[in-house]
Amino acid sequence: MNKPQGLNLTREQITALDNELLSLLSKRRELSLEVAKSKEVDIRPIRDTQREKELLERLVIAGREKGLDAHFVISLYQSIIEDSVLNQQAFLHGRANPDTQKTQYTIAFLGARGSYSYLAASRYCDRRQVNMIDFGCQSFDDIVNAVESGHADYGFLPIENTSSGSINEVYDVLQHTSLSIVGETTIEVGHCLLAKPGTDLSNIKTVYAHPQPISQCSRYLSQHPEFKLEYCSSSAEAMTKVNDAADNNVAAIGSAEGGSLYQLSAIEEGLANQKINQSRFIVVARKAVEVPSQLPAKTTLIMATGQKPGALVEALLILKAHNLNMSKLESRPIPGTPWEEMFYIDIDGNLANQDVQQSIKELERLTRFIKVLGCYPCETVKPTQLTQSQLLIEPESSKSTETKPLSEVSNSAKYSRQYQPEDSEVMCKQLHIGGAHFAAIQIADLRLDDTALATLAKQSKETGFQALILQHSATAVNELQLKKSIKVIEQAGLVSGYLIEQEADLVTANMVDLLMLTGQQMYNQTILNQLGSLNIPVIIERNNMASVEDWLQAVQTVLEQGNQQVILCDSGVRSFAQPDQIALDLSALVTLKQQSHLPVICNLIQEDCEFKSAKAKAAKQLNVNGIIMSLPCNDTDISLLRELYC
Missing domain, CATH: 3.30.70.260 (ACT domain)
Structure with missing residues (x-):
């Protein structure tokens, strides 16, 4: 066996490649501006989604030949395409408003350097390759006054957040100003607990923060009643207070990027209630602009x-x-x-x-x-997506069968064919269930360590699964462990989910992409009502002793509460002759397809290995929209999945 080259040499080679990649990305950005110049002359739309799809498909094929995962290639180039689109837009917008073009802008924003408003403003200027002169303000009124008086060219105002909603104070300010909205920008808000290097979480007594981050991190803060909350006018002020403090028992809520400007380290990350936490800012100026x-x-x-x-x-x-x-x-x-x-x-x-x-x-x-x-x-640049066949394997389109709803189904039943004749589809990121889409989902134990879960998730993705649902039978959810596991799943390119086995598990609703209600809780009206109030897809598993009518009634409860993203899951029923055996109810699948427009999937986890393959193929023939299997997959499971896709 050959001795590997020295670590330092390998790192030097990686550094050289990274520098080369950056140079190539810079060159690509320059070429994208040449495209913008051409579109300025021809007056063509800024985006050509068909060309983007062709580009991604070609890159996926080329990437596979080089051993690169398709979802890694797509994720990378979606970011590159977004950067290209936004740069072309900024270029054409500037060309249409030549009198506003300067080499530097004075920007009024809330707080000081390091605040979220500062980060949004600096990225906006970086996109336009202009220098930014800071003009920190203590209030939204101060920002507006700075622009109205001519002391600042632009003002940045946070208008809404995906977690805490609209920022009413800004709307109130807009009622009384003569300024015009001339732009917008959205940034990811990664709330961290920032403290001086070496500070231990157990020593924290006081937390400084702006009211908005406090609202957006309310669940985390409720777990630490020992924290004394001190409100600040901005995140920058909060970080300044921590930096100026004489001891190490204080912390601030802010971004890791902003904290680095104040020599602060993140001792806790991912504090926000919502997994996706973004803030949208509007840009105001004294004069309106023309938009090409x-x-x-x-x-x-x-x-x-x-x-x-x-x-x-x-x-x-x-x-x-x-x-x-x-x-x-x-x-x-x-x-x-x-x-x-x-x-x-x-x-x-x-x-x-x-x-x-x-x-x-x-x-x-x-x-x-x-x-x-x-x-x-x-x-807002919507990512270009590829179909499942372009990504990995081509699923067979479900064959439509003409069926008539049963006479006993009520017209008011929202799950019924009378209520909606066409098959409904549930979409969750790259996971599409229903219609012509066939989905494959896996369930894994939350107690797996990050390394083991990462290995299994990678195998799951390469096999052809699109989602991974975490299961944990403990009495309480370990939110920190769950967040780490979700991050591992998403890094593998999978949709994340959680199995609801008790009411306490509903705390995960804002962390994952979808939820699955176990059959044992199918009759729990409290859980059903809460699932109905959510805005994420929900899988309702059939209780193994329940009739189809009871099952659909549980589904109706969820639909009536407002959540229309419902998926039916048959995990089998108990045999009266052999109560210990649970098997798929194929006759029920026929009934479901006749009665309901909702997607139907099968859970094969409890199916006897001897009959699993035959039952799965039979379910596919009945136009079932997907399957659920457990991790890890053996060779038989992998072969079965590939056969189901063919």
Whole structure:
């Protein structure tokens, strides 16, 4: 066996490759701007999604030949495409507004260097390759005043967060300013507990934070009642207080990136209630801007409707009549006018578009007050996705069968074919269940260590599974362990899920992508009602002693609460002749397909190995939409899965 080369030499080679990769990415970005220049002349849309799909498909094939995982290649190039799109948009937007182009901008933002507003502003300037002059402010009013007075070119205002919702104070400020919204940007908010290096969590007594992060991290903070919370005007102020403190018993909530500016280290990460935590900022300036027609645009307006029934509905019907999508609707009270409200609306459309102009004219005739706050480029770049066949293996499209709903099914049953004749689909990231999509899901023990789980997740992904559901029978969920496991699953390119075995498990709802209710809890009305109030996909497993009618009634409970992302899962029923045996109920699958439009999957975990393959193939012939298997997979399971996809 040859002796491996020295570690230092290997690291030097990796460093050289990293530098080469950065140079190539920089060159690619320069070429993307050449594309933008061409689109400026030809007036072509900024995105060509068909070309993006062809590009990804070609790269997946080329990557496989080099031993690279398809999902790694896609994830990497989705980021590259997003960067390219945003850079092209910034370039064309600048060309359309030459009088605003400068080598440096004075930016007013909340707090000081290191605050989330500072990070958003600096990234906005980096995208446009201009220098940023800091203008830290203590309040939103100060930001607006700085721009109105000419002391700052732009102001950055946080408008909403995916965890804590809209920031009402900013909406109130917008009522009384003459500034125009000229841009937007969204940043990932990674809340950490920041302290001086070497500080132990057990020593923390006081935590400094802005009210928004405190709201967004309420679950974590509730687990530490020993913390004394001190409110600050910004995250930067909180970090400054920790840096200036004489001892090591204080901490701040902020970003790791911002903390590094204050020589602070993250002693806890992932504090936010929601797994995905993003903040959207709007950019305000003294003068409105022009948005080129090929850029995706938003138009924001405020209006006050008359005090009569249906006034708001009438206004929104105007947008519908002009085929305009309303991406945001927010209401705020009008000062000095009790019980009357001002409505803030984001429209997906360019103010230069005839439909947008006409709709505003019609709204002027209906409303007591209306004002356009601005038209600006939309910076939400939806990732281009590939189909399952392009990713790994090509599933067979489910063959449609003409069935008539049974006469005894009520018209009001939301699961029924009478309520919705067409098959419904549930989509969760790259996991699509229903219609022509066939899904493969696995269940793994949460108690696996990170290394073992990472190995199994990688095997799962390479085999063709799209999701991994974690199971843990402990009385309480270890949230830290769960977050680590979810991160491992997502790094493998899989959708994360959790098996609900008791009411306490519902605490995981904001951490994972989907939930699965075990059959033992199918009759638990409290859990069913809570699952119905969620906005994530839910798998309802059949109790092995339940009739199809009882099962569908449990599903109806979830649907009636509002959650329409429901998937049925048959794990088998007990035989009266042999109570110890559990087997798939194939006749029930036929009934389900006749009665319900919802996706149906089969759980093969408890199926006898001798009959598993035959039952799975039979279920596939009955147009079942997916299967669930346990980890780790043996060779027989892998062969079965590949056969089901063929």
